[in-house]
Amino acid sequence: MLDYLKKSFARKKARRQFQEYSHTVSKFILKEEGEIAFANWNNPLVTPKVISQEEVNFFKKFIPKGALCIDIGTNIGDTTVPMALAAGKTGTTIGFDPNPHVYKILEENVKLNRDKTNIAPFPYAITKDEGEFYYHSSEASFGNGGISNEIVSDQGAFQLPQKITGINLEKFLEKNYRALLPKLSFIKVDVEGADKEVIGSIGNLLTKYKPVLVAECFTRATSEERAELYNIVADLDYTLYYFSDFDENAEIIKLEGPKDMNRWKTFNFYAIANAE
Structure with missing residues (x-):
């Protein structure tokens, strides 16, 4: 009971009062990759990450060895x-996140597993x-957040004291990774409701x-916003699929139209370009 109360107090504090958190x-041990190290953030609002072979195998379905892949919202x-x-x-994995409090943990993870990864x-x-841009969060610990051109309260009560930089990805890649672009095989987007933008x-x-x-x-997306997200992807000549988890054995359901985007409160989908 005492341990539960301590954890509950720590979570409440993390939501309301900013403080820096270290990492562990x-x-x-993965069957194929061997020993993998991961820097977990000691923020009490963040569930510690567990890396499994099943998760890595999920990504292997779409990312071949030597490929270029991009994680937007790492x-x-x-x-x-x-x-x-x-x-x-x-291969090359490029990761983007403007939140300095999660970015410092990302940098620790970049240092690990360098014999197996290139991040x-x-x-x-x-x-x-x-x-x-302004960066807002609903948590004082800044475990999540969103950006805006002006100060707005509906994206969270807590704001970074400094603005963050927004870049155009296509221009950035053409300038810095042009030679690798033909190897681009996978892009993941997770940006707290701004995915369609x-x-x-x-x-x-x-x-x-x-x-891919x-x-x-996003949880708070309206039916209209969900339909818009579906149509943006489908209009690029992609087919969308719901998947239940980042796991090679995940349930997969083809999304037949915009209405299917309302079947789950929040979920991830993957989209595959249609054959020419």
């Missing part, structure tokens, strides 16, 4: 690392137009290189 390195790297394990040391982190948001901004990349796309249908 956890170790996992947080601490909970999907970035499994993606990078799928791509391998010869390049960047502290940016992905936006259509480049610029400086980000996907809209990378439409040219999806049309030209046809990577993973995105989230």
Whole structure:
């Protein structure tokens, strides 16, 4: 009971009062990759990450060894690392997150498993137009958040004291990774409800290189917003699929139309470019 009360108090404090949290390195033994290390954030609102072979194998379905893959909204790297394990040391996994409090943990994860991964982190948001933006969170610990052009209360009561930088992904890749673009096989987007805006901004990349796309249908998205998200992806000549988890054995259901986006309160989907 005492332990429960301590944890409950710590969670309440993390929601209301900012403080820095350290990290703890956890170790996992995978059948194919061997020992994997992961830096878990000691934020009491964050469930410790467990890396499994089944999760890595999920990404292997879409990411071949040596591929280029991109994680937009990395947080601490909970999907970035499994993606990078799928791509391998010869591949390149680029991760973006503008939140400095999760980014510092991401940087720790970049240092780990360097014999098996090649991760390049960047502290940016992905936006259509480049610029400086406000960053808000519903938690004082900044475990999540969203960006805006002005101070708005509906994205969270807590705001970073400094603005964050938004960049156009297509311009960034053309400038810094042009030679690798033909190897682009996978893009994951998880940006707290702004998925359709980000996907809209990378439409040219999806049309030209046809990577598999993973995105989230956000809890608070309206029926109209869900339909818009579906149509943005489908209009790029992609077919969408619900999946129950990042696991090779996950339940998969084809999304036949915009109405299917209302079958679950919040969920992830992947989208595959239709054959020409």
